[in-house]
Amino acid sequence: DGGITQSPKYLFRKEGQNVTLSCEQNLNHDAMYWYRQDPGQGLRLIYYSQIVNDFQKGDIAEGYSVSREKKESFPLTVTSAQKNPTAFYLCASSPFQGSPLGGVFGQGTRLTVV
Amino acid sequence: AQSVTQPDIHITVSEGASLELRCNYSYGATPYLFWYVQSPGQGLQLLLKYFSGDTLVQGIKGFEAEFKRSQSSFNLRKPSVHWSDAAEYFCAVGSPRGGRDDKIIFGKGTRLHILP
Numbered sequence: 001d002g003g004i005t006q007s008p009k010y011l012f013r014k015e016g017q018n019v020t021l022s023c024e025q026n027l028n029h030d031a032m033y034w035y036r037q038d039p040g041q042g043l044r045l046i047y048y049s050q051i052v053n054d055f056q057k058g059d060i061a062e063g064y065s066v067s068r069e070k071k072e073s074f075p076l077t078v079t080s081a082q083k084n085p086t087a088f089y090l091c092a093s094s095p096f097q098g099s100p101l102g103g104v105f106g107q108g109t110r111l112t113v114v
Numbered sequence: 115a116q117s118v119t120q121p122d123i124h125i126t127v128s129e130g131a132s133l134e135l136r137c138n139y140s141y142g143a144t145p146y147l148f149w150y151v152q153s154p155g156q157g158l159q160l161l162l163k164y165f166s167g168d169t170l171v172q173g174i175k176g177f178e179a180e181f182k183r184s185q186s187s188f189n190l191r192k193p194s195v196h197w198s199d200a201a202e203y204f205c206a207v208g209s210p211r212g213g214r215d216d217k218i219i220f221g222k223g224t225r226l227h228i229l230p
Contacts, residue, residue: 004157006157033217033218035220040123042204042220042222042223043158043204043220045217045218045219048217088155090157090158092158094218102146102148102150102160102206102208102218103158103160103218105150105157105158105159106157107157108155108156108157110155
C-alpha cells in the first residue's frame with residue numbers, strides 16, 4: 001500500500017548531538033513537508049520541498065536542515081543549534097505544491113532530548 | 115498573509131449530540147480548505163477538503179463542512195458524535211496558485227472531548 005513512513009517512532013537524543021529523522025513516501029508525490037507539533041501550538045512548518053534538490057525554509061527552520069536527493073525521501077536533521085528540540089515531528093507529502101488534495105501524513109516521530 | 119483561526123481550544127459534547135467546530139481563515143482569494151483529525155500520538159488523517167463547487171462538502175466518518183465566503187469560515191459539523199470521535203481536529207488552508215512558496219497553513223487545533 002502507498003503511504004508515508006517515518007522512522008523511528010521514538011527517538012532520544014543527548015544535548016549537543018545531531019539526529020536525523022527519516023521520511024520515505026511511495027506515493028510518487030513531488031512535494032514533501034516537515035512539521036513540528038507542540039501542545040497548544042498546532043503544526044508549524046519547518047521545511048518543504050517541491051522537487052528533488054530543491055527546498056525552502058518554513059516558519060521555524062532555525063536549527064534544522066534537510067535534503068532532497070531522491071523524490072521519495074526527505075530526511076530532517078535536528079542539529080545541536082536547535083534550542084528546544086523535544087517535540088512531535090510530522091512528515092507529509094502531496095502530489096504537488098498547492099495540491100487541492102491536501103497532504104498525506106506519516107505517523108510521526110517523537111523526539112526527546114535527555 | 116494566510117492565516118487560520120480555530121477559536122475553540124477545547125470542546126466537550128455528549129455522545130449522540132451534534133457538533134460544530136469553527137474555523138476562520140484569512141486569504142486574498144478562495145483558498146483550498148481542509149479538515150484533518152489526529153488521534154493521540156498519531157499522524158493526521160484528512161477528513162474532507164474544499165477547493166471549488168458545492169459549498170457543502172461531505173467527508174469521511176459522517177463529517178461535513180460548509181464553506182461560507184462572506185464569513186471566511188469553513189466550519190466542521192457532525193449530526194451525532196460517537197465516543198470514537200474524541201480527538202484533535204485541525205483546519206488548514208492551502209493556496210490554489212501552486213507557486214514555489216505556497217504551503218498549507220494549519221490552525222492550532224480544537225480538542226474534542228466526548229461525555230458518555
